[in-house]
Amino acid sequence: MRTETPPTIRLADYQRSDHLIDRVDLDIRLDPHASRVTAVLALRPNPEGVPGAPLVLDGDELKLVAVALDGEVMLENAYTATPSGLTIHRPPQRPFTLSIETEIDPTANTKLMGLYRSSGVYCTQCEADGFRRITYFLDRPDILSIYTTRIEASREEAPVLLGNGNPVESGDVPDTDRHYAIWQDPHPKPAYLFAVVGGRLGSVSGRFTTSEGRQVGLGVYVEPGKEARADYALDAVARSMKWDEDVFGRAYDLDVFNVVAVSDFNMGAMENKGLNIFNDKYVLASPETATDADYANIEAIIAHEYFHNWSGNRVTCRDWFQLCLKEGLTVFRDQEFSSDMRSRAVHRISEVRTLRARQFPEDAGPLAHPVRPKQYAEINNFYTATVYEKGAEIVRMLKTLIGEESFRKGMDRYFADNDGTAATVEDFLSAFATETGRDLSHFAQWYERPGTPRIAVSGHYDAAAKTYRLDFRQTRPGAGADAPPLVIPVALGLVGEHGPLDAKSERVRGGVFVLDKPKDSLVFENVASQPVPSLFRDFSAPVRVEIGLSDAERLTLLRHDPDAFNRWESAQRVALRIVIEAARSGAQQLDGAEGFADALAAFLDQEALNDPAFAALMLALPTEGEVASEIGANIDPDAILSARRRLRQAIAARLCEPLFALRETLAEPAGAPFSPDAASAGRRAFRNAALDLIAVADPERGTALARAQIADATTMTDRLAGLATLSQIPGEPREIELAAFAERYADEPLILDKWLAIQAAIAEDGTLARIGRLQQHPAFSITNPNRVRSLVGVFSLSNATQFNRADGAGYALVAETVMALDRRNPQIAARLLTAFGSWRQLEPARRAAAEAALRGIAAAEGLSRDVADIAGRSLQ
């Protein structure tokens, strides 16, 4: 039997629940194989629902032990129970209680949804629909209830017992080796925010006094022995709490806030009320074990999950179509937090790189969907770059359009008007519309239309009139000619030979022109000489811009644009032009490479010491993926790799000596204490970018420098960077250092993940065989999502030439892993399969090979809904 097409759920079909659940009393008796859950649900008919409707509770792989209504055991013909649902045929048309006892096997739960065990620790993941794997329930985000949870476990097995809300009672169960804890959460919440944890855990703790005077106990729980690696996360919690008070006026609302790190986790982390559960990769950090990127990620994700306490928890989502309401908004909030903690310009560039690397390709392929999808078969496949990152860009554009002050007022109104409710995107926008008196219905189109808009711009200088006109035209690929235009904030200015020009246009307010028609023009007055337009400053809209600027004009922006983002962008654009032309022509001689390298040299000379973090980004050429996404059709990854390598050679040859000198100047003095702050991290980033280019110019010298750095490094950032540089240089030193690294960190799975990832990304023919060997290595395990992502995920996303091998062997490797994983963990399998999302843009031979691999999966029997959905949509 072939897998059936999964049923489709549509936004247009939303209906209120016919029943409400006011209170949930849970008694969870943890046991490795037979955990018992008793749920007492205080139900009542929804006054706005259908009177007398049957009560249909969701379930997923559940085993019912007993069910009682108002304390009376129910007659068997009064209900129907299957593993995937419990229906009460004629529920009372008045408030009543339903007591449900279920039994679950957390050890056998390999999907990591519902209640499961990670290295022996009991934990839960309920978003999006995992609560129904714990008990039968109205498992939908618009059912908000007050929860009380009693957790019981063997004292030996689980000395720590955590739940949502505040701890109210704990003690021993008389005459047993067991104990219990009772947690009460006063805030109504949907089931997806429910969590419990039980296990042997170490912890660090702190205190925070909120602006409202509430004393909050903070705790970060980790594997015993790793407490010292939890300090940074704990500090990030306190900084997040303070920032949300200062910037959004949002104070925390419980007496405790706990974070628990587990080693088996499908995603990054989860914002369960008062009890955030994290992938340990985003909690554990010490100078010896974590890179600067790890520190930055921990800070950002701790903040993200904490910020959900308001944007997601206090105001939640009516249905899963509104996912961007909490995710896009919360990503925007965590981006702002990181920008305030670090360098705003550097952070903005990294946000845009992520968007272009993940979201643009998604939006250009068969998996494209609106930021608010209109339909889905499997909601877990919609935790995407589009919902998260493009969703955040929409919030940012809104702020740009209405201004900082109105934005804050609108946010206050949104929180005030929707507190304790399950809201929609319309509710969000209406808070800002009310506050500003503006009609935002046109802006709302951003949530409805997939595809990255293209903005074609041309500039016309009239020397006699001293005016400069810009003509704009917007289109969206795949959209018909009559498709409504979007509202696009264009932050812009003009730059001249010697610096920014102070020309005015009446259509530009606060540096922003609003393009809301298919075509529009604006005119600047008093323009003394031919200017260069600086458009979409700070990346003011998630669009692609087509403007015929010459390299010379771009390099003028690189030198003089007051907007740091566009200085960086100008360099990226020149590099893209050179690489794309070289990939098309195959020519050895790169047209314009010298001028570009000279401009970079001049830039370094002036700025590298002032802002090394920014300089490091200037040295980073667009990735192969970005080049491919820019080309868009008939892609030959080998031609891209080779063209990009040639440009890197040319730049490295020109910059090698100055980089060597700068690297010395920026060296940390011996014995300097470690700091993960942005300035120190920026110096490390620059030194390591320099090392990489030196190794390109002179592999022998690079090898020696990299080996010395690996040996002497006092931070994981530097040691790993040495190894990464060396990984690009085939030969014995590389293999020796890789082996030594594995031995040194044999007991550190998170560090070996980095080691796996470096090897998966090597763009050489031998990588396939290497991955085959690594799959057998003790460091790898198909059961752990982090290991799979580091090896196979990185291979598919960051090794374009090997994944897209002409012989199809790269596709086969990923397809085999997808199939091997599907039965055990469909979410991870489906996520891995999205790597095929750009297959239609490949040149014909690779396109055929990728399609064959996809069809092979789609035709397999007994596929999960997750994988069937991705395979089916990819082939559409």
Ligand code: ARG
């Ligand atoms: N809400 C989590 C976050 O903060 C993501 C959880 C998604 N989990 C899932 N199984 N789909 O982004």
Ligand code: ZN
């Ligand atoms: Zn989130």
